[in-house]
Amino acid sequence: MAEALLSGFINVVVKRLISPEFINLVVGKKLDRKLVDRLRTAILAAEALVADAEQKQFGNDRVRKWLHSLRDALYTADDLLDRLFIKAAIRNKARIRRPHFLDLSARKMVTKIEDVVERIVDLERCKDTLGLREIPTGSSSWRPPSTSLVKGNVFGRxxxxxxxxxxxxxxxxxxxxxxxxxxxxxxxxxxxxxxxxxxxxxxxxxxxxxxxxxxxxxxxxxxxxxxxxxxxxxxxxxxxxxxxxxxxxxxxxxxxxxxxxxxxxxxxxxxxxxxxxxxxxxxxxxxxxxxxxxxxxxxxxxxxxxxxLKVLSNDYCWSIFADNASFPESNGSSELEGIGRKIVERCDGLPLAAETLGRLLRSEHRVKEWNNILFSDIWEFPAANCKIVPALLISYYHLPAHLKHCFVYCSLFPKDHKLDKDELILLWMAENLLRPPKKGETLEEVGCECFDHLASRLFFKRVQYGDKYFVMHDLMHDLATFLAGDLYYRFSELGEKEEMSILTHHLSYDHSIPKKTCSSSKIESLRTLLYINHRAGFLKAHTMLPCDMLSKNKYLRVLSFGRLDIFPDPIDKLIQLRYLDLSWSNIEVLPQSLCNLCNLQTLKLEGCSKLTMLPNGMYNLVNLRHLDIRGTRLKEMPKGMGKLKQLHTLSYYIVGKSEDNGMEELGGLLNLHGILGIQKLENVVDGNEARSARIIDKKHIDELLLEWSAGDDMVSDAQNQRDILQNLQPHTDLKVLRIKGYKVKTFPDWIGHSSYNNITSVSLESCKNCCVLPSLGQLPSLKSLSIKRFGELKSIGKEFYKNEGHQHSLPITPFPSLEHLEFRNMPCWEEWHLPESKAFPWFKSLRINGCAMLQGDMVNPVLMRIVFSSSNVSKVRKLEIEDLETSDKEMRLDGEQLFTQIFANA
The missing domain is CATH 3.40.50.300 (P-loop containing nucleotide triphosphate hydrolases)
Incomplete structure (x- = not known):
């Protein structure tokens, strides 16, 4: 059964009040038990009314304001309780014993909580005036029953x-x-x-x-x-x-x-x-x-x-609108048509919206009234409310309370914004919007489930060109914005034309926030200060925030900036911060005080190209789950990274030369997921130290990059480096493997072993001394293979397709799934032999570049064998070959040229 939006938030606050951790650390030390009980009683009394209020807020502005005031009071209570708990935990950890009556900040907190209790009690007393009563949650429906009869004309189906x-x-x-x-x-x-x-x-x-x-x-x-x-x-x-x-x-x-x-x-x-x-x-x-x-x-x-069933085109929606508005029969004019077509664009392909708004204007002939519909919110029109609002509300109303919060949170983003699924999940985590994880379940898995649930109920629709990007339908976005009310504010759209409400707790912005907007004492309870980059694919703009913005808003949980030049000084006071995004900033140094953010879950430093080191106290961020350091210029990792047991995402790890930032620290990070790069492997002493990284035990790593820095081509102890790579063997669920800078002639046997049946992509690069390729042909799922900058490789033979030393239960066709094959910058490569059996049955494209010694006469029959081995010759999309020994000029074959030449030589 669905819960009211506020019910989920009330549950969060009440659970905190009765949790053993809170009672042990706070109750009786910072807060009197009687005050805690009064707060709990007041909250539960108000909760009995929220289901009725949530239904009556549509068309009743007083009830809507009552709901917003109650939400604000609950936010304030949660912020105060969270801060008390964190401070108590910090002091307990530091073993500071200080009588609570001497703690001025705690006394101020008590006074503020007493004020919150009175606010909630006063709101509960308003129930009779507002006509609110206790009703069972989920006890009504906005939609009348349908019948089998078709009503009116049907367009576009x-x-x-x-x-x-x-x-x-x-x-x-x-x-x-x-x-x-x-x-x-x-x-x-x-x-x-x-x-x-x-x-x-x-x-x-x-x-x-x-x-x-x-x-x-x-x-x-x-x-x-x-x-x-x-x-x-x-x-x-x-x-x-x-x-x-x-x-x-x-x-x-x-x-x-x-x-x-x-x-x-x-x-x-x-x-x-x-x-x-x-x-x-x-x-x-x-x-x-x-x-x-x-x-x-x-x-x-x-x-x-x-x-x-997809949305309709604007043309079909216009037909529906015009049919219901009796246009142009009774009220046709070019001016009205222009306005009407803009109204239809707002419908965003929903025929119900076009039908309802058209019918609303059926007997209206004045331009002013049509413009009112165009520029006003659909929630303001009773005639629209009777159909459009219920049609959208039913989907929302039947969500669990935590999913309602997740949906409303999306109102912070502008219309048509491409929502990044992974990013949104991290924000939901930071805001504590997700349900508690079950045993053995991670917060990230809960967030993924929540997102997928909303997507399956069509609150989000997938962007065609990507798997992780989604958008909201315009009218769904309108619904989220309406439900968000004054607690959420998009400065990027509203600008200075509207004053921020004293109730605002979540703020998104783009380039800068004018001082006029944020200078008042109103802006002191923000949980969210979220930078929205409108121009996907471009660098962030410089952020201009009022200088007192952070010092005034000490309850922030989410903080992200545009492009910063100077690190914000008072940030170490934000002990409730869970999410910090400093990406694409010009910051050169992160202060030690950053490591006081003991509740930080996500730290994003992507593209901070001037950043060369992380603060030494990083090991204090014991709740850190996601550290994004892509695009930085870090020289080594700080000491003690192995203490960050919760770390879920680590872009890459730079092996240091000392014991406290070497491979053993990486061995402690068993919860890593997704992509992991390990750089400066030349600092690993031997195979035993490599084994201490426990790469094979990191079951959730999908993509692994192993990289030695560029240096001398010769290796004094080749066997030692081979042992190191041998002991960096990953688990068999790996999907992508990249090795760069390996300087030994041969590879360990695990590379290419058929037990790695999930690997789809392999890249081997700058292995300058290698003279024999690993046996990759028996990887059953390999789709993409790239071999680059192998300076000593002269021949590719049968060892490439199968290692006779591997004991396969059933030999398979070499490269049974390979679609894309690339060889680049291999100056000594002369021969390429294919196996006797057919290979590359799913071949689609081949690129050979910078292989000047490769004999052109050898390439043609190889190409013919590969192409004609393909299960479907028409799938061969691209063949690009250049710089062969027998070619006086670059040779490129593509499309029809490919088939013309190969079939001519057949």
Whole structure:
């Protein structure tokens, strides 16, 4: 059952008040128990009203302000309690014993908490004036039931209808098929289902059909009754579930049926498995058609398919708008059309919004009124509220409370901003918006689950060119902004035209914040000061913050800047800070005081190209989980990095020459995930020291870079360096391996072993003394291989495809998955031999560059063998070869040239 937005936050505060850690460190020492109990009682009394208030805030500004005031009071309480707990923990760790009555700051805190209690009590007393009462959470729905009748004209869905009809016809050989139409609220799922339900040709041969409105509460017994009523002219007198299922089975047996379940929400597999049993006795071609806002709903059956319904184009939305606005029949003019088309753009492809706003303007002929619709918020119009708001609200309303907070938090970003999934999860973590992890679960995994849940419910849509970037639909963004209220403020969009509210706790900005905006005493309770870089791919702009901004806002949890030149001095006082982003700054030195931020989870220093060292006290950041140092110029790691047991992300580790920043420190970091680079491996003494890094025990590393710095080509102790690489062997779940600067003639046997069946990419670079390539041909998943700057390599032979010393249970085709192959800057390479069996069956592209000794006469037959070994010659996309010995000029073959030459020589 869904919780009200504030319920989740109330739970956080109440759990803190009753937690053993808080009681042991704070209650009786910093806070009187009676005050703690008064605060808890006041919060719980107010909580009883929030479900009712959350529903009534739409159209009732006084209730909305009441909710915002209560949220502000809870924020204040949580900030004060968090700060008290952290200070008590710091003093306890330092074994400082100081009587609390002599602690002036603690006495001030007590006074502030007493004020919060009075505020919450006063707010609870307002319930009668505002008409608020205690109601069960999730007890109502904003949406009226749908029917099977098509209302009005349908625009832009012919292609969707044809695609679904094809899916239905393709399933005619199955006794039961389930098709789910998935899309966000207001996109037209029900309308499309109505069109199919009333399609005479499609229904030809159907014996029974029924239209059932399921809504959010999927009750198996009641839904079964409704199906029986639907196929029996409204008659169903049975109550027993067994009798209901027997009756439904009898009615459906040997019949072809078409059942629509509209507006389905439940993901409960047990309920679905129980419900679906009678439907499996129908005749071939029988179908259950679902409409849902969630991608993971419906029964688990063999013939289950999903159809994702996309938003409409602006042209189709204009047709809907014009049809409902009676344009141009009764109110046509070029001026109104121009405004109307801009209104349609605001609908962002949602037909429900276009229909509702068009109908709102149907009898309105004044330009002023059309402009009011264009420039005002959709929440302000009662006629729009009755359809658009509920359509979006239902999705939000049925989220768990912590997901509601995660969704509303996204209002800090401007419209059309590309949300970085990984970045957003780190921010949610810092703001304590996630549910508590279960045993064995990480915060990051919880954050990923939360994001995926919101994406599956279509709050986010994936950007086409990437896996980690998402955007919010404009009207969903409007909803988040409305629900955020005064507690969230986007300076980048609002600028100076609006005053920030005293209730503001989260602020995002772009280039600078004018002193006028932040000079008042209002801005003292910020939790978030988040820099938004609008220009993706460009460097951040310089940040200009009022000089007292940080000193006044001591409760900050998230702080990010644009491009800084000087490190902000008072930052070490921000003991509640969890997230600090200094990326792309010109900072040369980080002060030791940074290491006082004992609660810091994320430190981002990407692109700080002038930064050459980290402070020596980094080991004090015991809660640090993510350290991004890409693009810095660090010379070595600070001492004691192995104490950072929580570290989840470390861009790279630079091996030092002393014991306290050597490989043993890396060995303590067993929670590392994702990408890990290890640089300056020349500082490793021997194989035993390499083994102390425990690379093979780091089960969550996906990508590993092992790098020796450039130096002399000859190695005095080649066996020693080979032993070092041997003892840096990673676990077999690795996906990407890169080795750079290795200076020994041969590689250890683990490189290329078929047990590494998840490796998709290998890069070997600047291995100048190597004369034999490792046996990479038996890596079953390898798709991309790059060999660069091998100065001594003369021949590639059968050892490249298979190591005869490896005991394979079943030999496989060499390079069975390889698509992209690259050789560059190999000045001594003369010969390239292929194995007797076929190789490279999935080959797509080859690049050879800077290999002047390679015989051109040898290359052509090799190319022909590779291309004709491909499972599908048409997949070969690119062949680029240059600087061969027999070529007087660069030779490039691409597209048709490739096929023309190869087939000519065939």
């Amino acid at each position: 012919d292609g969707d209808q044809q695609a679904l009809i094809k899916m239905l016809n393709d399933n005619n050989d199955h006794n039961l098929s389930v098709i789910s139409i998935v899309g966000m609220g207001g996109v037209g799922k029900t309308t499309l289902a109505q069109c199919l339900y009333n399609n005479m040709d499609l229904m030809d041969g159907v014996d029974l059909k029924a239209w059932i409105c399921v809504f959010e509460n999927f009750d198996v017994v009641e839904t079964t009754k409704n199906v029986i009523r639907g196929i029996s002219s409204g008659v169903c007198s049975l109550e027993s579930f067994d009798l209901l299922q027997q009756d439904l089975k009898e009615k459906l047996s040997e019949k072809k049926f078409f059942i629509v379940l509209d507006d389905v929400w439940s993901e409960d597999a047990d309920k679905w498995n129980s419900f679906i049993v009678p439907f499996q006795h129908g005749r071939k071609g029988s179908t259950i058609l679902l409409t849902s806002r969630e991608e993971n709903v419906g029964p688990t059956v063999q013939n289950y398919s999903t159809y994702s």
